[in-house]
Amino acid sequence: MRTFLFKRLPSALAVLLAASFTVFLMLRLIPGDPATTLAGPDASPATVAAIRERLGLDAPLAAQYLHWLGQVLTGDLGPSYAIGGQVSGLIADGLAATVQLTAAALLLVVLLAVPTALYAVSGPSAAPGPSAAPGPSAAPGPSAVSARRRALAGALRALTTGALAVPPFVTGVVLVLVFAVGLGLLPAGGHASLFDAPDLAVQYLALPALCLALPSAAILARYLQDGLERALAEDYVRTATALGVSRRRILWRHALPNALPPAVTVLGLQLGQLVAGAVVVERIFAWPGLGQLIEQGVARRDYPVVQAMLLLVVAGYVVVQLLTDLLYSWLDPRVRWE
Numbered sequence: 001m002r003t004f005l006f007k008r009l010p011s012a013l014a015v016l017l018a019a020s021f022t023v024f025l026m027l028r029l030i031p032g033d034p035a036t037t038l039a040g041p042d043a044s045p046a047t048v049a050a051i052r053e054r055l056g057l058d059a060p061l062a063a064q065y066l067h068w069l070g071q072v073l074t075g076d077l078g079p080s081y082a083i084g085g086q087v088s089g090l091i092a093d094g095l096a097a098t099v100q101l102t103a104a105a106l107l108l109v110v111l112l113a114v115p116t117a118l119y120a121v122s123g124p125s126a127a128p129g130p131s132a133a134p135g136p137s138a139a140p141g142p143s144a145v146s147a148r149r150r151a152l153a154g155a156l157r158a159l160t161t162g163a164l165a166v167p168p169f170v171t172g173v174v175l176v177l178v179f180a181v182g183l184g185l186l187p188a189g190g191h192a193s194l195f196d197a198p199d200l201a202v203q204y205l206a207l208p209a210l211c212l213a214l215p216s217a218a219i220l221a222r223y224l225q226d227g228l229e230r231a232l233a234e235d236y237v238r239t240a241t242a243l244g245v246s247r248r249r250i251l252w253r254h255a256l257p258n259a260l261p262p263a264v265t266v267l268g269l270q271l272g273q274l275v276a277g278a279v280v281v282e283r284i285f286a287w288p289g290l291g292q293l294i295e296q297g298v299a300r301r302d303y304p305v306v307q308a309m310l311l312l313v314v315a316g317y318v319v320v321q322l323l324t325d326l327l328y329s330w331l332d333p334r335v336r337w338e
Contacts, residue, residue: 008325012318019314020072023307024065033057034081034301055081068307077308082300083293087308090293097191098289101212101282102274104205108213109270113220116160120221121228122251160218168277172211172284179207189286208285212277216270223266227259234258268324272317 035051036043052058056067071077077087180188192201231237232255240250282291290309297305 008322015318016315020311023310027303027306032301034303037301038082078304080305081302083296083302083305087304094290094293098278101208101278101287101289104209105212105274108209109217109220112217116221117224117228120225160221168211168280171214172281175207175211191288208281208287212274212281216273219270220266224259224263227262228255231255231258264327265324268320271320275313275316
């Protein structure tokens with residue numbers, strides 16, 4: 001594993017360096033000037049020029065980039081232009097709430113996707129035998145059970161398609177209208193500390209975590225279901241079925257371990273989508289996380305805040321992909337770290 005990490009480290013650093021340059025350059029290409037935003041619409045050119053000099057925006061772009069890169073390497077991200085305070089402190093304040101929301105959404109993704117995929121493929125594979133004679137107390141035959149499972153599997157596939165097709169901002173509004181306004185079961189927005197008031201924090205967390213988790217759960221469920229269906233079509237499954245091994249045992253002991261490693265890769269990619277989707281979800285449910293911080297930074301042309309936030313997202317992506325590769329290697333012995 002150590003050799004694997006050392007081999008991946010140069011590429012990870014190269015990705016972060018390229019991302020830092022791209023983020024820095026793209027922000028300068030966006031219309032708008034932080035000095036003009038801070039000075040106000042009625043400020044004189046001399047005032048705007050003085051603010052640009054104070055913020056260091058009058059220096060060449062190469063000098064600005066190297067100065068910011070040095071701040072990143074030392075961990076001192078400097079002060080915010082418009083929001084106020086140190087950028088490191090602003091990120092630390094919002095990071096705990098975003099991590100809490102993302103972790104809850106990731107847990108819901110797994111809890112929703114894995115049972116859905118398993119149940120969709122858990123129907124009987126063997127041909128049904130002769131059913132019992134119909135009667136008032138007769139149990140449904142194998143063919144009826146198989147038909148019900150096929151109908152339920154089709155319904156589950158339709159639900160996952162709908163969850164994938166509907167954007168989070170629509171899902172969030174629907175959840176608020178149903179559970180907060182209509183039924184009054186959960187609060188429409190807000191935040192509470194998980195350590196001070198855990199019961200209240202779970203209530204505030206339920207709707208945004210569900211809204212954030214639904215699209216990723218739909219993708220993971222569809223991908224895992226397809227992987228299980230491919231695994232159940234292999235020759236060893238036919239052999240085990242002919243030997244009298246139960247379908248449940250085949251599914252849990254053989255098909256699921258073979259379908260799980262690719263699904264872990266998809267889950268790692270979806271974790272990045274959860275972080276990106278938190279920007280929209282936090283806005284809908286008034287969640288005080290990094291999503292609101294980056295929105296304020298973009299609206300106020302606060303370069304230090306936006307640069308640090310975008311680079312943090314890329315760094316999180318890199319770390320998640322590295323951990324996903326390590327987990328894939330652990331789940332699949334055919335893949336070696338070297």
